[in-house]
Amino acid sequence: MHKLSFGALAGAALVLSTVGSAFAHAGISPATAANNATVKAVVTIPHGCDGAATDTVSIKLPEGFVNAKPMAKAGWQIAITKGDYSRAYDNHGTPVTSGALEITWSGGSLPDDQFDEFTVQGQFQGFDAETPALFITTQKCGATEVTWNEIAGPGQNPHTLEHPAPTVTVTPAAAGGEHDHMNMGGMDMSAPVTVGNLELTEPFARATLPNQPVGGGYVTITNKGSEADRLVSASSPAAGSVQVHEMKMEGDVMKMRELPDGVEIPAGQSVALSPGGLHLMFMKLNGAFKEGDEVPVTLTFEKAGPVEIKLPVMAASADAPAHDHMKM
Numbered sequence: 001m002h003k004l005s006f007g008a009l010a011g012a013a014l015v016l017s018t019v020g021s022a023f024a025h026a027g028i029s030p031a032t033a034a035n036n037a038t039v040k041a042v043v044t045i046p047h048g049c050d051g052a053a054t055d056t057v058s059i060k061l062p063e064g065f066v067n068a069k070p071m072a073k074a075g076w077q078i079a080i081t082k083g084d085y086s087r088a089y090d091n092h093g094t095p096v097t098s099g100a101l102e103i104t105w106s107g108g109s110l111p112d113d114q115f116d117e118f119t120v121q122g123q124f125q126g127f128d129a130e131t132p133a134l135f136i137t138t139q140k141c142g143a144t145e146v147t148w149n150e151i152a153g154p155g156q157n158p159h160t161l162e163h164p165a166p167t168v169t170v171t172p173a174a175a176g177g178e179h180d181h182m183n184m185g186g187m188d189m190s191a192p193v194t195v196g197n198l199e200l201t202e203p204f205a206r207a208t209l210p211n212q213p214v215g216g217g218y219v220t221i222t223n224k225g226s227e228a229d230r231l232v233s234a235s236s237p238a239a240g241s242v243q244v245h246e247m248k249m250e251g252d253v254m255k256m257r258e259l260p261d262g263v264e265i266p267a268g269q270s271v272a273l274s275p276g277g278l279h280l281m282f283m284k285l286n287g288a289f290k291e292g293d294e295v296p297v298t299l300t301f302e303k304a305g306p307v308e309i310k311l312p313v314m315a316a317s318a319d320a321p322a323h324d325h326m327k328m
Contacts, residue, residue, distance in 0.1 A: 024115075025159070026137050026148040028166030029317075035127040035172050040071070040317050041135060042119045043166050048112030049141035056140035057118050058104040062133040064170070067091050068100040068122030071317075072247045072256060072276055074214045076108035080252045089125045114211065119317055127170040134165045196304025197225025198265065205282075205311040206275075206318055207291040215239070215289045217280035217297060217311050222270040230302040232262040238295050240284030247276050265301070289313045 024046035033039045048054045061068055066089040070078050081102040088095045103120050110116045138147045150161040193200040203219040223229055234242040244259045263278055265271050273279050294310040
């Protein structure tokens with residue numbers, strides 16, 4: 001059970017540092033979520049610190065946001081601080097008593113006149129009353145930092161606060177059951193594209209910001225033949241180059257690297273290029289990937305040869321579906 005006293009939180013919230021502009025606050029989406037729902041909490045950083053670029057963003061996860069995983073970001077390294085929960089939660093029938101408590105993205109550069117989003121996926125558990133879940137966020141710009149950690153008291157407009165904490169209101173009713181899957185909206189992506197013995201399904205790309213230099217593309221490749229094949233290269237008129245990348249945890253740090261030799265597709269198996277793992281990285285974009293558009297890409301395989309597919313552009317926070325149909 002999670003209960004927070006608005007008065008106590010308002011009194012305890014301390015602003016650790018300040019920024020020059022209070023015109024925009026750190027935000028979060030979704031604003032509300034049901035208990036037991038799996039969500040992608042997207043924290044928006046609206047500007048830098050006194051004109052300086054943001055190079056580090058840390059998000060403290062609220063108690064009851066469990067089984068959390070951060071989403072990789074090109075140009076940023078991820079560190080996960082783990083520890084014990086205050087109680088036991090559930091992970092598909094297995095009790096879990098510890099996990100990610102704080103996520104830190106570092107090494108990037110977010111200019112003061114731009115904004116960006118930092119995403120972590122997890123499940124809300126143990127909320128038997130409507131409760132604000134605080135994602136206390138600290139952004140650093142070299143030696144300067146600001147912490148978004150204030151919460152409005154009863155009847156107070158949070159916009160009057162200088163540094164309001166990004167907050168998701170969790171309701172006790174689970175909409176659609178404990179294992180609701182995230183939607184990607186009305187588009188049936190189940191029709192496969194075939195080349196040789198390979199079948200390509202569930203392609204999509206994520207929307208990008210107007211000045212973003214890179215973008216991500218995803219597809220599942222199934223080898224129905226008796227011999228292994230290999231994805232050796234990719235190209236697209238939408239980008240200067242397309243590389244095959246891998247996201248991999250090294251200790252508690254998420255790192256990304258190019259795979260110059262491509263990816264093997266074993267006989268009789270499927271390989272998913274999906275967020276947080278293997279993926280296509282579109283470099284030097286010729287324009288932003290806009291939600292609702294399509295990105296053409298040619299994949300070349302060692303045995304099956306080249307094939308062109310189109311990646312429907314979904315929301316910037318879109319994730320790979322768990323089943324054969326994706327809804328945008």
